[in-house]
Amino acid sequence: MTTTSTSQVEQVISARRDAGSGALIGYLPVGFPDLQTSIDAAVALVENGVDILELGLPYSDPVMDGPVIQAATLKARENGFRLRDGFTAIREIRARVNAPVLIMTYWNPVLQYGVERFADALVEAGGAGLITPDLIPDEGADWLAASERTGLDRVFLAAPSSTDVRLRQAIEHSRGFVYTVSTMGVTGARIDVDAAAKTLVRRLREQGAEYACVGLGISTAEHVSQILSYADGAIVGSALVRALAEGGVSAVADAAASLAEGTAVQK
Template identity: 70%
Template sequence: MSAGASVATAITGSGALVGYLPIGFPDLATSIDAAVALVENGVDALELGLPYTDPVMDGVAIQKATQQAIANGFRVRDVFTAVEAVRSRVDAPVLVMTYWNPVVQYGVARFADALRDAGGAGLITPDITPDSADDWIAESDRTGLDRVFLAAPSSTDARLDDTVSASRGFVYAVSTMGITGARADLDAKARALVARLRAAGATGPDTIAACVGVGISTPDQVAEVLGYADGAIVGSALVSALAQDGVAGVARLASALSQGK
């Protein structure tokens, strides 16, 4: 199987809803079913998280889920099994969100080849910046995979320029400083950050899109974000729904969130 469609193709029109779930939670088969249910209920693009032993940027809900996946025997190769299984059932781009160390341990070129062959769209890499990602930039160019880097309110204008230039698919705009997790109110810094990304060249589907994540958990928040950004990313709320009510629960929340598009 060749690399999946670029995620940029899913971020058009009125904006995209991007959903995150960890691979292997509560078990591999259920995580695949849950990811499929997201797309079947209005999610435009998927982030599948690779469980990691030191998830320093993840909130409590995601940490608990990934720890359970690891305790249940998750292995890195399960990422490719999950991506291929999801892509065989739904036609939506699938990005893998991963800390960098597991990719290095697996082998950057080997990981890129396996992700492309499984039909994956690319990687979101929260803990590396473009100036430290030469190996990944080279391998993603070779394999045609998207590469999504993060931008934060604290980023300098020069760093935002570098991030926009290096990213492919979209730039992940972190709406608040700190770890992930659903919040009642989105940080107003998100709007300012997207404006700065626009100034750096993130102007939408014609170049590189800006998607906002961290803290989005309601349809109203999705609508608010899509008023100024190209995509809204929901993670912790979906993970909590899966933990509490299984695939049916995550499907219901995805359907509700999609009403904000």
């Protein structure tokens, strides 16, 4: 049976947009440097201005991740990360803070776990949905069906190299937002966020996208402010992971608070 539940993520983004700002989305890998610290760090993000959480499942072949995130996910795997830890993390985070939690995962772990089983476990844990960087809509029939049945959000990626046809596919099949890749290549903080992001968001709007959030290369409040002048959300990953690696939970809390200053944008 197909559910008609409203997207948790869309509700948050819409509320932030209506308030004259935009959403701050923060990424951390589950299990880094250990499971409990990763849970505490995620909670700290929300307590310091992050609106939506993106939790990464460590994977053996993280081809789209930059060196900071790759090192963190390797550490998590070395420390015994198991896929079920992702569900544990969501459950414990949601018990402490009220923010939507998306899982960012490569598709193979979901296939290995079982698509329907994964979807049910994610719902039971209180998760909002999946970001699937290496899955395109026309190869994702099983996930589209499972997410329709459960009401989970499904976030597909759009890149500067995407054709208009691909953009329309991402828009049609995404629920929550379209993940707008600001630059070609892997993740990682950059001094300047590529101008390609603004062009890509404009193209997505022209194709009918309601919610477009920009990720890759965002590391400062200035970046966040710049992104939110034309997009619905700014996604920060490497800068937060680096803060956690170098200074623990208190440092990642400070980093989130600093980034959140960039959300005070008048549309």
